[in-house]
């Protein structure tokens with residue numbers, strides 16, 4: 001087992017974080033979290049659906065447990081997230097009669113939600129992913145055609161940041177998205193952030209989720225993205241890092257009968273090389289990067305085990321299913 005944690009190896013660089021649920025707060029994964037990391041992100045517990053299931057009812061239990069664990073173990077907390085098109089509660093976009101809410105009603109609900117959640121954790125959550133994944137997947141489009149967009153136009157983005165800033169003026173506020181290194185998406189994320197900065201919206205950073213694979217991003221793509229976002233004077237964090245052993249889009253299918261989903265030595269080698277490259281670049285961008293967070297603790301459980309389809313095991317993290325460091329771990333800490 002490693003004598004030091006990722007947080008120790010990277011002490012002179014940036015905090016190293018991990019996404020957790022309540023299940024990881026006890027047992028061997030909890031021990032690993034305490035040994036290796038100095039930041040945590042609730043994987044689901046602070047999202048609007050889980051934390052605000054009905055208009056007049058909040059469910060704080062899970063998020064409180066994670067924040068209390070962080071305080072007891074001196075971990076910083078990244079809040080995730082205040083506005084997303086997924087995991088929204090059923091009541092949010094509807095009036096009592098089932099019709100769609102007006103923009104005024106939706107913005108009022110957004111305001112009430114953000115101020116309740118951000119104020120509850122004021123001083124305990126140092127940074128928030130305020131708006132998550134608002135850019136469209138289709139490169140021909142700009143903003144995602146979500147219910148937020150359909151009801152509010154583009155205004156909901158600036159409003160969310162303003163509400164969060166009003167609730168906790170000291171919190172660092174992030175825009176967070178995936179595939180942010182692909183040139184066509186990079187340009188659109190940049191455009192959004194530039195618009196927000198120009199309009200003096202309180203946005204302080206950009207989160208690059210980092211759901212990456214053995215193929216992408218390439219080193220030039222990663223550097224180009226970090227350069228471009230840094231040019232806006234924003235803090236940059238890698239917020240949801242994992243390296244899938246399957247290609248991101250080319251292989252969205254279930255495991256076929258008889259097909260292996262084993263973690264072969266060749267996959268381990270390729271993954272270690274990819275992680276090594278990523279962290280070499282991260283170290284080079286020490287003055288820009290203010291955090292790197294992994295999305296889940298060990299290969300025992302990853303969201304990628306069920307995405308895009310269930311029944312195919314993935315091995316995207318630095319620790320194996322028994323919480324032991326993998327080849328990729330040693331590549332990341334040898335420099």
Ligand code: G3I
Nearest residue numbers: 043044080081086087132133178209211240295302303307
């Ligand atoms: O809690 C319910 C449970 O009560 C229910 O019985 C069960 C049946 O489906 O679902 C459970 O909720 C699941 C939830 O995770 C908690 O386990 C949801 O179905 C499932 O969709 C949800 O997945 C999460 C996903 O966001 C939501 O789209 C993943 O755990 C989480 O890792 C993932 O995280 C996202 C980031 O927030 C944003 N960036 C992408 C990233 C990966 O998709």
